[in-house]
Amino acid sequence: MAVTDPTVNIHYSSQVPHDQPPKLMTSIKKLAESPGITFIPPTYTYTNNPHDDLAALIDTESKIPTVDFSLLTSGTPQQRSQAIHDLGKACQDWGFFLVINHGVPESLMKAILDGCQGFFDLTEEEKQEFEGKHVLDPIRCGTSFNASVEKVLFWRDFLKVFVYPEFHFPTKPAGFRYNVLFCFFIFYTSDI
Structure with a gap:
């Protein structure tokens, strides 16, 4: 028998068929x-193929790519071209x-990461204020872009905001909006 929590709104049982539409959730964290x-x-x-060996798919020699932002805005034309x-x-x-x-x-990066943590630590009721109903809403948080049609959902919670040409950002937690706006200001006023 499947056990459900009505506030999470998803079955915890492995007996849920894969071809059944996913249940809407409010938070992966929850x-x-x-x-x-x-x-x-x-x-x-x-999985692409249930018979794939996941260990064989992982390339342990690969490293996350690094982009040097300073080379995109300065340096020689050849360095910029290579960075692009x-x-x-x-x-x-x-x-x-x-x-x-x-x-x-x-210090600003830490403040923004702390703000992100603070946002995702808000109660479900507080976050509901920012749950956009349309993919183009300027502030939107949730677990999936369109859970009603997606067959596989992402194991993540997200916050998506539009900051240009108009700055949109949640008002909670306190200070989070200001720190992101300050970071945005640094990018658009610096020579980097």
Whole structure:
């Protein structure tokens, strides 16, 4: 028998068929902290081929790509060209990268990370204020872009904001909006 928590709104049983539409959730954090959950629900598991050996798919020699931001805005034309090429390759091959020499002070990065933690530590009721209903809402948080149509959901909670051309950002937790706005200001007023 499947056990459900109505505030999480997802089954904890492995008996949920994969072809069944995923249940809408408010928070992966809440699901992960739920008592009684002992495995990842089927709507959060995905493999290209169930017979693939995951260890064989992981390249232990690969390193997360690094992009030197200072080379994108200064340096020689050849350095800029190489940095743009590296950035494109990182996006294509990995989908993410580590940015170095960006000019954001360590203390500001820590304050923003603390703000992110504070946002995701808000109560579900407080976060509901920022749950956009449309993918183009300027402030949106949740677990999936469109859980009603996706067959496999991501094991993550997200906060998406539009900051340009108009700055949109949650008002909670206190100070988070200011720190991100300050970081945004650094990027658009610096020579880096």
